[in-house]
Amino acid sequence: MKKLMGVSILFLLLLLSTQLWAQNQPVYAGLSNDEQLSFVGMMMADLIERFGTPRSVITERGSEAWQDDVVFQYNGADFYIFRDRIWQVKLASTHGVSNGDRKSAVLRVLGNSASDRGNHVLVQLAGRDWPLMMRVNFNNSANTGVVTAIYIYRPDF
DSSP, rough: HHHHHHHHHHHHHHHHHHHHHHHHOTTTTTOHHHHHHHHTTTHHHHHHHOOOOEEEEEEEEOGGGHHHHHEEEEEEEEEEEEEEEEEEEEESSSEEETTTBHHHHHHHHHHEEEESSSEEEEEEEEESOOEEEEEEEEESSTTTTTTTEEEETTTTT
């Protein structure tokens, strides 16, 4: 009986620990770059169905009042919503670039398609029904800067 109880407790702990580990993983873990691009344009209802309730919901002020956004925050990704669709996604890692990477490494990974704008890099992304851009922000404009944010967005919004 003690042996069965010990195995049951061990199984329960293992089950709980895998659930906690899964909650710490980014919502896009294991998805390809193309699958990550499909987030832009996704309906809000599909987002919730796919990833569940967001960790938090915030507003983000744009430079103009009409640019204010509602942002659904999940582990590793923030989804910016306009009406009922996602127009921008902030990711911790995509296309071989991650938060904390040095600017020189980002430029090597992104290659000739990257447009260096000093404190950020822009890359036009192809293969969607609408234009997409990737913006990689750095903590300063020097070549030693590190990635602080990565956005994929519709520039026509």
